[in-house]
Amino acid sequence: MLKILRFPILPALFFMACTEEESSNLSFTRIFDDLDFHAVYRPVGVQQTIDGGFVILSGINQDNSDYQGIRVLKADNDGNIQFVQSLANTYVSPAPGLLEKDSMFYFFCMLESNFTAQIGTIDQDGNTTVPQPVDGNLSFPLAAAQDANNFILLGYDAVDNNSTLTIVGEDGSLVDGASYSIGAGNDADQLVLDHLISRDKKLPFFAGQSSSGRYYFNSIYNFGLSLVFTDLGGTPTGVLQGQFTDGGISSVFSHESGTFSLSGFQIEENFVRNNIAINESGIDSSIDFLDRDVPEIRTKGASKIVSLTLGNDTFTVVAAETESRQIALYFFDSDSALIATHYIGYINPFTLSEMIPTQDEGLAVLGTTYLAGRFERIFLNKISRQELGRILP
Amino acid sequence: MIRYTRLLLFLLLVGFVATANAQRKRPSNPLKDFLNTQWWLGLKFGTNLSQADPTQRYSAISPINFDAETLDKSYDDYSLIGAHAGIDITFYHRGFSIGIQPNFRRQRFSYQNTFTWAGATATESFETTYEIEQRMDLLELPFYVKYDITRGKARPYVMAGVYYAIVSGADKKADFSQTDFQPGSPQIIDAGVVSVGVKDAFNKSTSGFLAGLGVSYDALNIRTVLELAYRQSFGEMIKPEYRFTETELAGIGDTYDDFKLKNISLSISFLFPLRYISSQFQPY
Numbered sequence: 001m002l003k004i005l006r007f008p009i010l011p012a013l014f015f016m017a018c019t020e021e022e023s024s025n026l027s028f029t030r031i032f033d034d035l036d037f038h039a040v041y042r043p044v045g046v047q048q049t050i051d052g053g054f055v056i057l058s059g060i061n062q063d064n065s066d067y068q069g070i071r072v073l074k075a076d077n078d079g080n081i082q083f084v085q086s087l088a089n090t091y092v093s094p095a096p097g098l099l100e101k102d103s104m105f106y107f108f109c110m111l112e113s114n115f116t117a118q119i120g121t122i123d124q125d126g127n128t129t130v131p132q133p134v135d136g137n138l139s140f141p142l143a144a145a146q147d148a149n150n151f152i153l154l155g156y157d158a159v160d161n162n163s164t165l166t167i168v169g170e171d172g173s174l175v176d177g178a179s180y181s182i183g184a185g186n187d188a189d190q191l192v193l194d195h196l197i198s199r200d201k202k203l204p205f206f207a208g209q210s211s212s213g214r215y216y217f218n219s220i221y222n223f224g225l226s227l228v229f230t231d232l233g234g235t236p237t238g239v240l241q242g243q244f245t246d247g248g249i250s251s252v253f254s255h256e257s258g259t260f261s262l263s264g265f266q267i268e269e270n271f272v273r274n275n276i277a278i279n280e281s282g283i284d285s286s287i288d289f290l291d292r293d294v295p296e297i298r299t300k301g302a303s304k305i306v307s308l309t310l311g312n313d314t315f316t317v318v319a320a321e322t323e324s325r326q327i328a329l330y331f332f333d334s335d336s337a338l339i340a341t342h343y344i345g346y347i348n349p350f351t352l353s354e355m356i357p358t359q360d361e362g363l364a365v366l367g368t369t370y371l372a373g374r375f376e377r378i379f380l381n382k383i384s385r386q387e388l389g390r391i392l393p
Numbered sequence: 394m395i396r397y398t399r400l401l402l403f404l405l406l407v408g409f410v411a412t413a414n415a416q417r418k419r420p421s422n423p424l425k426d427f428l429n430t431q432w433w434l435g436l437k438f439g440t441n442l443s444q445a446d447p448t449q450r451y452s453a454i455s456p457i458n459f460d461a462e463t464l465d466k467s468y469d470d471y472s473l474i475g476a477h478a479g480i481d482i483t484f485y486h487r488g489f490s491i492g493i494q495p496n497f498r499r500q501r502f503s504y505q506n507t508f509t510w511a512g513a514t515a516t517e518s519f520e521t522t523y524e525i526e527q528r529m530d531l532l533e534l535p536f537y538v539k540y541d542i543t544r545g546k547a548r549p550y551v552m553a554g555v556y557y558a559i560v561s562g563a564d565k566k567a568d569f570s571q572t573d574f575q576p577g578s579p580q581i582i583d584a585g586v587v588s589v590g591v592k593d594a595f596n597k598s599t600s601g602f603l604a605g606l607g608v609s610y611d612a613l614n615i616r617t618v619l620e621l622a623y624r625q626s627f628g629e630m631i632k633p634e635y636r637f638t639e640t641e642l643a644g645i646g647d648t649y650d651d652f653k654l655k656n657i658s659l660s661i662s663f664l665f666p667l668r669y670i671s672s673q674f675q676p677y
Contacts, residue, residue: 026634027634027637027638028453028636028637028638029453029637029638029640029643029644030453030454030455030637031453031454031455031643031644031646032454032455032456032457033454033455033456033457033459033508033646034457034458035458035459035509035510035511036458036510036511036512037510037511037512037517037518037519038512038517073457075455078637079455079637080455081455081456081457084457084458345644346640346641346642346643346644347587347641347642347644347645348644348645350644369644371508371510371521371645371646372508372510372519372521372571373584374519375510375519379644384634386634387638
């Protein structure tokens with residue numbers, strides 16, 4: 001009978017079950033809930049902090065204003081809320097784009113009383129300062145990005161009916177800028193106001209700098225939603241024209257190779273293109289990029305594109321809201337082949353606000369979900385390197 | 394946890410050594426000695442009740458302006474009936490038995506969670522509740538030692554042992570209901586049922602200890618055993634890396650706590666002796 005004890009399988013099995021090691025938990029989906037029946041959150045930006053946590057810039061509805069106020073949340077690297085701070089309700093409509101420079105975070109918003117652009121800061125712990133006016137009396141900040149040294153601010157000039165692209169220093173100083181007519185006699189005031197106060201009337205305003213060094217912005221230009229390239233001169237160097245607000249570009253990513261990835265829409269058709277050339281010095285039409293309809297994408301829904309490096313491989317990830325109220329992530333490899341699709345969101349609706357690569361070769365997706373189908377709350381989904389390994393073939 | 398396993402294995406070792414030493418004694422009466430040793434083989438099946446005992450609470454929801462403890466799930470105690478069936482292989486010697494009982498088990502437990510949102514007035518209030526029914530299928534290999542308190546046709550006994558189990562399947566069913574405290578009477582909304590497979594969320598295997606008591610009755614060359622046993626897993630059941638991954642139920646805030654699985658099983662076994670003196674001889 002003692003021979004049984006020499007048979008190692010049974011004891012080994014028990015010890016195996018007891019000593020199974022815990023893997024590090026890197027992926028998470030967290031929803032930041034607020035007890036307030038009336039609270040509506042609209043996040044516009046996220047950045048990862050040095051400690052691996054996240055700072056989130058969000059709009060939140062206000063009792064006595066049509067414009068959203070500003071709330072900043074700091075979460076740890078597991079997505080647990082550590083700190084929440086609200087700005088004075090005179091500062092409203094945070095522009096999409098939370099920017100990082102020298103370990104500080106910057107954002108643009110506007111003063112409700114006169115719609116002028118303000119620049120605010122957030123430190124690594126989520127503490128904010130009182131936003132300061134941006135030089136030049138800029139108005140209606142709609143989107144923000146950054147180049148190597150400064151910030152890029154897309155705005156709207158309701159007096160002269162111009163789209164404005166301004167290069168702003170971290171202290172709010174005006175470095176450079178240009179204004180471009182939305183079209184003689186055209187008035188985009190209502191479009192801009194609707195965009196700021198209504199989720200269903202959002203337009204894909206954004207700005208950036210291409211690998212060629214040219215600035216670009218997506219806004220109303222020459223009577224239509226257009227992707228405009230500029231050297232900040234009197235006229236754009238190139239334009240990708242949309243069709244009023246019924247057709248245009250939803251998101252763009254400029255690759256170092258000089259090509260672009262983009263998503264867009266034309267009436268009720270939607271397209272995603274990867275590694276394509278865009279003429280930055282000529283006039284073309286966004287409909288030229290419509291080669292294959294992607295019917296699951298929600299027309300005019302939010303879309304974001306990032307480049308993701310995993311080891312020696314580089315992928316392009318296009319995120320888009322879908323008609324089923326999920327968020328679709330389309331993964332393209334370096335050969336421009338669509339190699340995987342991943343969906344975020346079940347049961348309750350999900351919307352997209354931002355997507356960033358994380359420090360540990362993962363991906364963080366920010367947006368909202370409607371708890372109980374009706375309470376719009378921020379969600380943050382971190383997809384770890386391990387999970388990406390399972391998603392990608 | 395490992396300490397417990399080692400202690401149990403040590404006790405088992407002591408039991409084996411004692412039994413082995415007893416075997417070395419010269420038999421004074423061959424018939425009596427024959428009756429003191431027997432192999433039994435048979436079938437075992439029964440029902441069971443389970444409970445998840447949370448050791449660390451988690452939620453996919455992170456609260457902005459309320460106490461995180463309000464997100465704690467409420468577990469039901471041994472509320473859902475499961476079942477199990479398998480083979481019972483037992484070696485008996487002088488009142489002690491050792492055995493293994495490879496069996497398939499379906500174990501179930503349940504919990505609820507409720508979320509509320511409130512405004513300035515009583516009618517600006519909304520509540521949603523989900524009730525989760527968790528089911529797990531386990532391929533279990535228990536290893537135990539029994540001691541018969543008396544010797545006769547009816548033999549009450551106590552037993553203890555350890556088990557190793559492979560999680561062969563797991564799913565959960567979420568039943569949603571909502572209450573809208575609108576003006577007038579509150580409106581109760583049946584918000585549907587969702588079932589999802591969750592095997593990937595569980596560790597591939599688990600182990601634990603078991604202890605129990607029972608009574609066997611010998612008649613017609615068949616030993617009938619009625620047993621009540623308690624089981625508890627040594628470690629946590631859930632893979633940490635899957636706790637907050639995007640799942641079908643993450644959107645409602647549901648995720649697993651760390652928990653130990655407890656189970657109470659009521660079983661009946663029908664065992665047949667494997668050693669006979671002759672075809673007419675009845676061992677008991």
